[in-house]
Amino acid sequence: MVNRPVESVSLLAVSKTFPAEAVLDFARLGQTAFGENYLQEAEDKITQLADTPECPTLTWHFIGPVQSNKTKSIASLFAWVHSVDRLKIAQRLSSQRPAELAPLNILLQVNTSGEASKSGLNPAEVEEVASTVAKLPNLSLRGLMTIPNPDHREEDLQHEFLMCKSLMDKLNQTGLHLDTLSMGMSQDLETAIACGSTCVRVGTALFGKRDYSNR
Template sequence: MHSLDKHSLIDNWQQVRQQVDEACAQAKGTATDSVTAVTLLAVSKTKPAEMIATLARQGQRHFGENYLQEAIEKMATLKDQPEGEEIVWHYIGSIQRNKTRDIAEHFDWVQTLERDIIAKRLNDQRPDNMSPLNVLIQLNIDDEDSKSGCLSEQLPDLIAAIKGYERLQLRGLMIIPAKADNDSFARTKQLFEAVKNTHPELSGWDTLSMGMSADMADAVTNGSTMVRVGTAIFGARA
């Protein structure tokens, strides 16, 4: 198993789980509203299927992949293993138009939706025998030129468009904040709540994907319901 042996991998995963639980407990102590349980998304890009299987056997359910072809190969490898059936796959990479069919056919969640043209393609290409594709809008909360994502002022139009797509289930927002900006999480939470209040008809609006290995505790304190952790679980990428 490259880069980490099985025991180190499980130890790392258990430590991250504990850190997430501690952050939740701390947030409960300071929050006025109830803190939702936080989902741990294990970011498994560039890591072998065998490592995913090891964690799935421990009870890890949600895995995030950035590279489409690599992810599809892992899915094929794992689908005949009992734990493979339990895995929930999240696409967290950038989406080109020529990738939408494979994404729509293979994934349970897409976290990086930023344009209506892509939303329409994912909707049209989602197979009828599959449940609607869970989608998060990637928000460029700090308006950075180097980052993907929908700008805050574009959010209402994109939500209105996605609401019309029957094969998509809009679940919330995802951000990758600027390193230097400490209130990105809080501002995203405010936007998330504003959408919830403006659109009571969005029954699935329940997910705020914020926080990675370095800043997950801060994200959870600010209302994150899903943290995306790669390095702290799997070790550094090759």
């Protein structure tokens, strides 16, 4: 058991590959934050649900890899982006965020596992990038995100999560005011919460097994 207040951790329902109707089912139960990985799919869902009278105001989070040619749409459609892995992407999101919208909430993705194939900033460059991103207009730097190696042992998962937590603590000591650690998914959320996560990204445990055959 982790002795933390329930309100200290938010649930992000990861609805990628599931239809708008599935989102609406959870929205009717009071869930308002949803995460999407694929831009076109997300755009269709967001548009479809925008005019649903019984649907509460939803907050959409982009959690997939951000390609340069898609930053304009992401900056317009989403309230949060969890997967900013380089300064160039942050700069494009900043310049393309519509002026009439609130600042875009940004999380820097950190490659805590050290895998060459995985997106994310090297932990050693996080402080410099965060300092620059925090000064960009139209963005609000809120914290960090990581995706650990799912094949790691429990102690290795803890090491990765605690590394991300330590990085955010150090950034706050430099004068930043970060409040969000996006860590933990269906299979490792308990460990992530024990290590300080403030937002868990849960899909399979809520929606069921995904079918990627049409992608």
